[in-house]
Amino acid sequence: MYKLISGLLKLIIVKLSNSLEVQGKENIPQLHRYVVTCTHESYNEVIMLGTAIYPNQIHYMAKKELFNNKWFGRFLTSLNAFPVDRDNPGPSTLKRPIKLLKENKTVGIFPTGQRKKYDEGAPLKRGAVTIAMMAQAPILPAAYVGPNEIKGLITGKAIIKFGEPIETKHLPKDMKRNEKLEYLTKELENRTKQLQQELDAYVNIK
Template sequence: MSYYRTFRGFFRIIFSLVFRWQVIGREHIPKEGPVILCCNHISLWDPPLLGSGIERMVNFMAKEELFRVPVVGFLIAKFGAFPVKRGAGDRSAIRTTLKLLEDGKILGIFPEGTRSKTGELGEAMPGSAMFALKSQAQVIPVAIIGPYRMFRPIKIVYGEPIDLTTLREAKSSADTLKETSELIMTHIQKLRDQHRS
């Protein structure tokens, strides 16, 4: 955790001085218990921004290739990342994620699965919905409103928890996953619309 705090402090300085960040909605983050932060994805800066905006530690999935890069692998592991094989159902990563949530920790995830080239929201992959439905975590929509430009404001907005009670009580199916994914993305879009300037 000491490494994490050090890196978070470093990134907070960058976001404050270089990008003049604005953090909105920190009060919506539960002080304890499992949480899934579902955020749009526009840049490589997004994971550290998502984690730097709040006090609790945020854990991330990261493609396994990054862990084989000298220095980078060490740093992202210390910043709360764990490996996942992209393009395949990585059962180990799924188990790690569900155990993390069972232990009351925070998962940061980008439902689209890849960065948006246009800055607009894309279609969500089923992963975030699956974790939301298979856990009792509070699901928080998060919007990053960019682009990242030196000395220009970047906003990160943490929304209110999404009520998934009805969907969690429904029979698990592809339709339930799709509906959950769409609901998450709708909440992210609403935050983007509300806080664009």
Template sequence: MADLFYKAASGIFNLYAKFIMRVEVKGRENIPESGPLVVMSNHISYLDPPLIGSILPRKIHYMAKAELFENKIAGAILKKLGAFPLKRGTGDSRAFRKAIKILRNDQVLGIFPEGTRYPEGSPGEPHSGSVMLAIMAKSPILPIGIKNIKRKGTPRVNIGEPLILDEYFGKKLDKEEREKVANEVMSEIISLVNE
């Protein structure tokens, strides 16, 4: 039932994105058809999650700030859409375990590495913990760049080739190494925004 709700919502937003927003999508062929996947994108608008969800053929389980779930109705809808709460700035172990479980079940996890929305052209610093989920679950990362949602010009979603961080699998990374990897992934996202 929840998946039917997700498919319906995704289908409706897909029509909105295609015919009202007139979003152009490049790189659909880069989307893996199966297996664990972490989708990472820049975050410029509240439209980003449904927009990406309407483009990918697979259900995305987004980590979303816990405050969005405080309203019971909104929280219930978000959960039906596959989202789950993350208490930011607390090292939320419950959300972390949920995210790992999603990936180990060969599903798709959605993360905005900046942690919150930033204006177009002014990306934020990525949170280093975002890449650790992919490394621990040995999952590829699908980088996505979104542009012109709030600016003049054709709205675009550029999907890059999956990033496989296998050189870090099974390793315990220190803070400096985590930040380095997170910045590398964010640089790839920014390059897709600038295409």
């Protein structure tokens, strides 16, 4: 189902309506084993991020409430999404994405944990960094600028920009685990903020 819908969306969004511009494609790792993060204001980022990386498939972490409806839950599962309990995260929350990464698959996480403007000061949660570090996988930061309404996927113009991957394996051995988490979280926050600022400047110039 993911391949079918993603292929259709790419045809409509990229080839027919030309409503997506992707910057920093050279930063996308050739191996699929990485965590991709993105700023999050609406559901459009989910679609555009998947389209930008297609044909590689993203396995999205999604809040468990979206799976309460049996049929909608099955639909999300067919699109490679899997539920997580954001209010009470436990060890099981990490097992699924780490397993996917070790199977050389891509995991998509929106670090703010909610649809919220990045510049509103939403703190980056440690989940993405923790998962990437435990799986020894790089983090691919991305930022989004564009319409937030679904109709804007076709009628508007969106831009996804990827930054340089953040390696999680080559940190100093004398750093403690919490220090590594703090360092990587801050690095992800800084790179995401920079990407967002660069996109905002690019849009203003245009």
